[in-house]
Amino acid sequence: MALRFRPVETAFYDDFSAQAQHLVRGASLLAEMFSGHADREKIADDMRRAEHDADETTHAIVRRVNSTFVTPLDREDIYALASGLDDVMDMMDEVVDMIVLYEVETIPDGISEQVDLIIRCADLTAAAMPNLRSMQSLSEYWIEINRLENAGDRNHRRILASLFSGEYEALEVLKLKDVVEALEGAIDAFEKVANTVEQIAVKES
Amino acid sequence: MALRFRPVETAFYDDFSAQAQHLVRGASLLAEMFSGHADREKIADDMRRAEHDADETTHAIVRRVNSTFVTPLDREDIYALASGLDDVMDMMDEVVDMIVLYEVETIPDGISEQVDLIIRCADLTAAAMPNLRSMQSLSEYWIEINRLENAGDRNHRRILASLFSGEYEALEVLKLKDVVEALEGAIDAFEKVANTVEQIAVKES
Amino acid sequence: MALRFRPVETAFYDDFSAQAQHLVRGASLLAEMFSGHADREKIADDMRRAEHDADETTHAIVRRVNSTFVTPLDREDIYALASGLDDVMDMMDEVVDMIVLYEVETIPDGISEQVDLIIRCADLTAAAMPNLRSMQSLSEYWIEINRLENAGDRNHRRILASLFSGEYEALEVLKLKDVVEALEGAIDAFEKVANTVEQIAVKES
Structure with missing residues (x-):
């Protein structure tokens, strides 16, 4: 029985690691998008691929939960972690999408910190x-994730205040607010993942 | 005991079918709203009634789950399906509401496809x-729902790009963006229902 | 065993009461924020403290659920109620935050009713x-909460219609719409708590 258990367990942990690796790739594409002279269409394509790969991994985890009798963690925790990691990717993908769709030109101060x-x-x-x-x-x-999220929140508030300072036109504010909120959403999504991990760890301890 | 089980099962499946029928009614009202010369107040009233009927069915399902000892599907799946169907109705209702409240006059290209x-x-x-x-x-x-959702997503992106192309005034963009996002939200909500059905089917198979 | 059970039960009910008391404090700070000549920075600080205290209570509940063998209510109901109460606080905190960040000057009619x-x-x-x-x-x-939420919903619709009536500039609409929606979100969050309580009561009856 131990022989059957080990591969299944390993597969779950490997999938979570693979999902997180997709996020590393996504974050790097996101950074590229905000650099000067980016080939936006190409980056958006790469991001779509990363998002698609992350989706595949998420589905693989869900299928494995449904077909495994004894899971190494509680089923609902596996779901929560998998969908939490997937949500981060969706938020990063959304940011990249917006830059292309809205043809964002001005990048307000504070974005690069986010x-x-x-x-x-x-x-x-x-x-x-x-x-x-x-x-x-x-x-x-x-x-550390919670600390970073707090820093992100303070920075987010500063960016919002500058957006509404009267410096930008209404249409520009409308675009940038979406982008800024999606960036904040990505950071929040990382915090949710960390909270899920905390809950799992507390339960298992 | 078989005599007791059957009616309960039937009631659940009948309720889900009734919920979906409310959505068919809602979708038809939504289409009417976007047709020329619509009596908007009347359609909004009809939609409110459809939404109310859907709510009643949802509550009936929840009451039945709570009062039934053996349910034909897992309790959490019944909840997820019932609330998923309800969410679709809420999104369609929201679109109709916005048209009235914002006094939307311009309907951008691509809306009728959605x-x-x-x-x-x-x-x-x-x-x-x-x-x-x-x-x-x-x-x-x-x-098929997943395929339609993908088509809706591509269309949604085209509409958003046109909204921000400079053709519309900021206040108009603000109104139309809400409408367009709520339409996309309704399609997404249908996909969530389909995903729930998939999960149920995989589990039961 | 009765000796061990009682204090644990009491602690849960006391925590929910404490969470609700934080909401009373938050609601009062919110009202202060919308009164003329408010010291906005000070109120926002007080709100942040109230939100932090509410967070602490939420975490205490979660820790207690995880470390208690027999809980007085179902675990998932305790989580739902605790996080529902926490969501109300977050929404109220968000309103106060926006007033400061957006430097909102105009307060549209209908806000004080909300x-x-x-x-x-x-x-x-x-x-x-x-x-x-x-x-x-x-x-x-x-x-009664459901009745108040319905009244809030009607009022919310009136405020939105006035925002889009052409009376306000686009940037002002953008700010005020966020504030108005967050107020509506707080009322909705109270209704969710009431729905959770209803579900618990139905189950326990």
């Missing part, structure tokens, strides 16, 4: 996923 | 619900 | 929480 935070969140999440197996060193991860 | 997609999604969902009992022919349904 | 409704919802919720223990007099509470 993108940097997203990259750090992705890296931390990718480093944490393999530790789910041993449940070691996870608290450092979720504490 | 409305057509919503009508097809409602028809497909109504045709699929009775099949929950036998769990037959459901995969065709969810595959 | 704030009054929020105060009444908070008071009713605070009065209902201690009754969870006996499950008495709860139906009056959820019926």
Whole structure:
């Protein structure tokens, strides 16, 4: 029986790690999008592919939960973690999409800080996923994500205030507000993943 | 005992079919709203009634889950399906509401395609619900809904790009963006229902 | 064993009451924010503290659910109620935040009615929480909250219509729409709490 259990467990943890790796790729494409002279159409295509790959991994996890009798974590926790990681990708994809669709030209101050935070969140999440197996060193991860989310929130508020300062035209504000909120949404989505990991760790401890 | 079980099962499947029928009615009212020379106040009243009827059915399902000892599907799946169907209605109702409240006059190109997609999604969902009992022919349904959702998504992106092309005034964009996003939200809500049905079918198979 | 059970039960009900008391404080700060000559920065600070205290109580409940073997209510109901109450606070906090960030100057007609409704919802919720223990007099509470939410919804629609009447500039509409929707979101969040209480009461009856 141990022989049957191990591969299944391994598969779950590998899938979570793969999902987090998709997020690292997505975060890097996001950063590229905001750099000067980006080939926006190409980046958007790459992002769509990354998003598609992440979707595949999510479906693989859901199928595996449904076809596995004994899962290494509670079923609902596996669902929550898989869909939480998927939500991060969707938010990053949304940002990239908006830049293309709205033909955003002006990038307000503070955006690059948000993108940097997203990259750090992705890296931390990718480093944490393999530790789910041993449940070691996870608290450092979720504490740091929470700290980054707080920093992101303060920065988000500063950007919003500047958007409404009268400096931008209404149509520009309308575009930029969507972009800025989607960036904040991505950071929030990383925090949700960290909260799910915390709940799992507390339960298993 | 078989005598007691059957009516309860039947009631659940009948309720899901009734919910989907409310969506067919709602989709038809939505289409009417976007036709020229619509009596908007009257349609909004009819929609409110359809939404109210859908709410009643949802509550009936929830009451039945809570008062039934053995349910034909898992309790959480019944909840998810009932609330998923209810969400579709809420989104359609929201669109109709906005048209009245915002006094929307300009209807951008691409909207009628979205409305057509919503009508097809409602028809497909109504045709699929009775099949929950036998769990037959459901995969065709969810595959087709996913295909329609993808078409809706591409169309949604084209509409958004046109909204921000500079053709419309900021206040008009603000109104139309809400309408367009609520239409997209309705299509997404149909997809969520289809995903729930897929999960149920996979579990039961 | 009875000796161990009682304090745990009491703690849960006390925590829900404490959460609702945070909402009463939040609603009062919200009302202050919309009064003339408010010290906005100070109120926003107080609100942040109230929101933080509410968060602490939510975490205490989650920790207690995870560390308690026999809970007085179903685990998922406790989570739903705790996170529902927390959501109300987040919505109220968001309103206060926006007023500061957007430097909102014009307050459209109808806002004060929404704030009054929020105060009444908070008071009713605070009065209902201690009754969870006996499950008495709860139906009056959820019926009244549903009535207030309907009134709020009608009022919300009137405010939106006035925002889009052409009286305000696009940038002003963009700001005020967010504020108005967050107020409506707070009232909706109270209704969700009431619905959760209804579900719990139906199950326990």
